[in-house]
Amino acid sequence: xxxxxxxxxxxxxxxxxxxxxxxxxxxxxxxxxxxxxxxxxxxxxxxxxxxxxxxxxxxxxxxxxxxxxxxxxxxxxxxxxxxxxxxxxxxxxxxxxx
Numbered sequence: 001x002x003x004x005x006x007x008x009x010x011x012x013x014x015x016x017x018x019x020x021x022x023x024x025x026x027x028x029x030x031x032x033x034x035x036x037x038x039x040x041x042x043x044x045x046x047x048x049x050x051x052x053x054x055x056x057x058x059x060x061x062x063x064x065x066x067x068x069x070x071x072x073x074x075x076x077x078x079x080x081x082x083x084x085x086x087x088x089x090x091x092x093x094x095x096x097x098x
Contacts, residue, residue, distance in 0.1 A: 026089045
């Protein structure tokens, strides 16, 4: 029940860290064509996100989240309640090739 002393919060964690190049590699294989990484400079993040229709609030939150990930500031608040998910990037490829 929400708001009771029995409430438990679990954090979800991926099996490993992936780079933009890892994601491009998997999608290159899936699409059978070259997918390259194109970095957007930090000072252009907001402009890029707004150009695809995100609201100001969403743009601010996505920018903050991206900076936290890039800055390696994402750590579990509750390490004893962290669940490591088994799904990897390769899961996409496995599912499409069934």
